[in-house]
Amino acid sequence: MYRHLLWVGGLLALLSGCDSGGDESCQRDPAQCESDAGTTPDAGTTPDAGTTPDAGTTPDAGTTPDAGGPQPPVFAKGLEDLSGGMTPGGQRTFLVAAQDPQLSPLSFSWSATAGSVSVGATTSITSEATWTAPACVPFFGTRLRVTATATNALGLSASTHYTVWGFPDCSVWSPAAKPNFRHPRHAATLLPSGQVLVVGGLDDRAEVYDARAGTWSVVGSLATPRYNLTATLLPSGKVLVAGGNIFNGDTVGTSEVYDPKTREWSATGSSVEDRTEHTATLLPSGKVLVTGGYNASGHLATAEVYDPATGTWTSTGSMASARSRHTATLLVSGKVLVAGGMGEDNLLLATAELYDPETGTWTPTGGFDPPRHSHTATLLDSGKVLVLGGDTFSDATVPSSALYDPETGTWSRRSGDQSRYSHATTRLASGTLLVTGGWHSDNRISSSSLALAELYNPETGELSRTGGLSFMFENHTATLLPTGEVLAVAEQGAQLFKP
Structure with a gap:
């Protein structure tokens, strides 16, 4: 010693x-x-x-x-x-x-x-x-x-x-040009040109964001103003808008198609049922599957398919459970996974169903815990589907995720996520998920919107913060651009995320 x-x-x-x-x-x-x-x-x-x-x-x-x-x-x-x-x-x-x-x-x-x-x-x-x-x-x-x-x-x-410590935030978020109009509960679609079409809100106006120029330009207006709509890119490069609510809350049954060449809208066939808070999924056939939602008659278990070639809608098999505020994800197999949502008597659902476009039928495929609505579901590189967040009437926001394995038809649970609902999840080119905004609540009395973004590694389940948003984002959209950046648009404005 x-x-x-x-x-x-x-x-x-x-x-x-x-x-x-x-x-x-x-x-x-x-x-x-x-x-x-x-x-x-x-x-x-x-x-x-x-x-x-x-x-x-x-x-x-x-x-x-x-x-x-x-x-x-x-x-x-x-x-x-x-x-x-x-x-x-x-x-x-x-x-x-x-x-x-x-x-x-x-x-x-x-x-x-x-x-x-x-x-x-x-x-x-x-x-x-x-x-x-x-x-x-x-x-x-x-x-x-x-x-x-x-x-x-x-x-x-x-x-x-x-x-x-004490180093500055990397501020990977930067301001984007402010849209010409406010777009609460809108829809955003990436066009083949690399531009982003933003449509809907409390009026009939639409506009396009040009990522190269960093500018917005006004395009033709909808025939029917609507919010809570869906917008689906068709194989032709046109965009189908369906359903939603008008300003007084009534549901909409009309559909419209946007043509990027003329920058105008045209009417197409009306859906079999008017609906809002539904989902719309492009099938491998080029047709569009619309599921669930609700209207004046209540929550819907029905589904229908839009054929762009004829501009018409036809009914297909109904789900086992009526649901709105759910998710619908196209799997590698070509089938569609529908999960969670709000059902009859406003009861929350933990069930999931698979739609087979070949037969037009649905089959149950397990479920997750706890039940939730207003979550996100993202297809991963592995072919599995990750459900993040959501709102429940018992636990408010859900600090856990659920992973669906299509090979076994089973769900597994992951914990430790930031609890939130009405957020957006965007899959980056790297496979990492960018989770933005939403609402957070620790009880059923009050809730607050989040000016928070995080990166989620689906392989490890690790979550890390990545800069702060300039304002609150909820019921917003987050679109991956060809540049690898993400355009987030909310009622208050827009921001760009650079990985």
Whole structure:
């Protein structure tokens, strides 16, 4: 033990201040530090430094049971005691020194949670590295850490850390040009040109966003103003608008088609039933499946199919359960998965059903817990479907997700998500999911909208914040652009997300 105190004391005396703001000679020539720390009489070659009976061979020096066997390296100069902050994008050079109680040479490694580390001069007891800090962090309050690790010949390691925080938010969200009109509860569709058609709200107006120019332009108006509508891109490049509510809350049964070439709308066949808060899904055949919703008669279990070739609607098989505010997802198999929603007597549903376009029939396919409505359902690269969030009458917002496996027809539960409903989930080119806005409530008395965006890794279930929105987003749309950016549009305005 006396030997350990001697070399630790010697290193501390020689290396005091040997970081970027300390002993400049050690910074310029780390080998000098090694020379001073290991060849002088008091550093390990004289009888009192490791060869005398009381310095390493006596019972109390590391070979007796009270020493615990082989020991990991000990840092004589670490990173924990360093003071001073860091400038975003700035650099700082660190020097650490350690020694092995078994007196074997050490190897060093460096890492950082963000930014980059360049390793400099390294000896058997010292190591130098320069850290270049990032310009920003994923969200405000993120702590950054630089770590130096020393490992001895036995594979035993010890680490020292430098931690800093207070870096600015990366602000991956940027303002987009403000739409010409307010569009509460609208629909947004990516056109083949890369432009985005936004239509609906409390009036009949529509407009197109040009991502290249970053501008909005007004296009033709709907014949019937509506909100809570669906808008589906057809194989022809035209857009089918169906259902919704008019300003007094009555449901709509008419349908209209937008032509990007003329930038005008034209009437097409009316649906078999008027409906709102329904779903519309483009089938592999090019036809459009519309399911559920509600009208003056109540919640609907019916479904119908639109044929763009004839401009007509026909009834197809009905679901086992009437539902609105549910989701409908086209699977790799060509079948459609319908999940959750609000049913008769406003009871929430945890059931799911599969629609087969070949037979026009529905089959049950398990369910999830808890029941919910106003959630999202996203097809993943794996072919599975991830349900996020939702609202329940018992637990308000749902802090859990559900994963559907079409191979087994079963659901599994994941927990730990940000609870929210009436949000948007967008699958990025990387496969990561961008989850934006929505409402959050801890009870049934009050709720608040979220100016919050998160990235969800469907493989690991990890959720991380990614900048803040400038205003509240709920009942909004989030459209993936050809550039990889996401255009989020709410009643208050628009913003762009850059991955």
